[in-house]
Amino acid sequence: MPRACCLPRQATGSRPLEVACSECGLDPICLALDYAEPESGVPEGVLDRRQPIPRGELLISLNQPFHAIYAVKSGSFKAVTRDLSNSERVVGFFLPGDLIGTDGLATEHYSYSVRALEESSVCRLDVDALPLAGRSRDMIQDALITLLGQEVAMNHMVTTSLIQQNAEQRLAAFILSLARRSEIRGLSSQDLRLRMSRSDIASYLGLARETVSRILTRFQNLNWIRLRKHALRVHDQKALEQLSVLD
C-alpha cells in the first residue's frame, strides 16, 4: 500500500528533510480521506498537500477564525501569543509531523499566531469542508478525538515538566523533547537544527535569553552537546536525561 503523497518529492535536491506521511500526525485523517488523491472522490480544497510557506511568513494569525488544521511536512514553525500585558510569548514549536491548530476545533478561532522559522511546507485540512468529503463521519471524528486527546496529554507533560524545574533542567528537557520528537518522526535524534532564536527558546521556557545562552555553553563545555550556530548535536543524551531526574 504505497502512500502516494510521499512519492514525488523523494529526491528534490536541496530540500530539507521531510517527514514521511506514515509518521505524520495527520495521517489517520489522511487515511480516512484516501490521501485526497484525485481518484478518491474527495473534493478539491479539503486536503491540500505540501503547501510551501516561505521563511518568516505567518501561517495563522492570532484570533483569526478557525477553518483548518495543518500538519508540518517540512521545516518548522513557532506559535506566538500575547499575554495579558500584551507582550509576545512563544507558546510552542512545530516540527515535521506535528499538527497545528487543533485547539481551534473547540474555540472556533486560533489562540496564537504561527510563523515559519524557515522555508517550510504544510498539509492543510479544511475542517469546514470535511462534511463534503463524503467520508464516514465516524472515522473522521474518531481520528479527531484521538488527536485532541494526544494534544491534551502532551500539553499536560509539558506543563508538568516546565513549571518548577530550574533553568538547566528546562533546557535539558527542551533539547530532549526536540530529539525525541525528531526520532518519533523518523528523523535523527542526534543532529537537530534549532532554527528558532535564543530569545524564542528563552520565551518558550520562561527564562532570560542570557540564561539560555549561558546554559547552552555550559552544556557544551561539559561535552554534552556540540553547538554550531543553529546546528545542535547531542553527544551525551544520558547526561541530559539524568538532569531531569535529579530534583
Added chain:
Amino acid sequence: MPRACCLPRQATGSRPLEVACSECGLDPICLALDYAEPESGVPEGVLDRRQPIPRGELLISLNQPFHAIYAVKSGSFKAVTRDLSNSERVVGFFLPGDLIGTDGLATEHYSYSVRALEESSVCRLDVDALPLAGRSRDMIQDALITLLGQEVAMNHMVTTSLIQQNAEQRLAAFILSLARRSEIRGLSSQDLRLRMSRSDIASYLGLARETVSRILTRFQNLNWIRLRKHALRVHDQKALEQLSVLD
C-alpha cells in the same frame, strides 16, 4: 424542560453547594443521553449520577486503565502525578462542573491520581459502555470533541500564565481562576473555599509552601483578600487582576 437530575437534591440540609446540571461540563453529553433517566432507555451504568466520594478517597489511581469520565457535582478534588524523580506533584484541582479524566480518552489510562479534598460527589460517564446507549454516535462524538477542545484551550491558558510569572502573579492568577470558575458554574466569585492545603497550592504553582503562605498574608495585609483558615473572600479583585497585567 426540567432537568431531572437537578431536582431531588435541592435541599438536603447541610450538603455543600452543588453545581447545576446546566452549568456542568458533562451537560452536553448528559443531554444526549436524556440524563440517563430510567425512561430514557439508556442502560444502567452508562451514566451514574451523584456518586458520593468521602474526603481523602481516591477517585482515580495513576496508570489505572481508562474507563470513565467524571464530572464534579459537589466538593472538590486534586490531581496528583509523579514526576521523573518520583516525587508527587499536584497538577490540577477540580471544582463543581469540572470534568475529570478527559485526557484518558486518548491515552487509554489515567495520567494522574485524583483524590477528594472533602466530602464530594461526581457523575460518572462510562465511556466504554457509551456505544451501548443507542444514542447517535455523532452527538456523543461531537460533544467529546468539544470537551477535549475546551480542555486543550484551558491547559494552554494555564501553562501560558504559570510559566514566567513571579510568585505574586501566580497566586493572584490562581485565586482569580478559582473565582472565575466558581462564577462560571453559577456559584459565588467572592467567597471561595480553598479545601486544598498550602502545600498543594505550592506544588501546583511550582513554589515553596512558605512562599505561598507569605504572599497570602501579604495580600491580606493589602486588604485584597480575607483569609480565615480555608475560607477565602476576595475583597479587591481589581488589584489581583492588575498584578497579572503588570509584567
Added chain:
DNA sequence: CGCCACTTTGATCCATGTCAAATGCGGTGG
C-alpha cells in the same frame, strides 16, 4: 490535655534576572 500536622514567620543563600559591554555574523553598498 497533649500530640501531630499544618501554617506562619524569620534569617540566610543562591539561581537567575537585569543591566552593560564585547563579540560575532550576515547583509549591503562602495
Added chain:
DNA sequence: CCACCGCATTTGACATGGATCAAAGTGGCG
C-alpha cells in the same frame, strides 16, 4: 573584496526573588 552597519549572541558584574533551613505559632482530634 573590503568597510560598515544592525542584529543576535555571548560574557561579565551585580541585584534580588524565592528556596531553604530553622523555629515558633495554630488548630484538629484522640
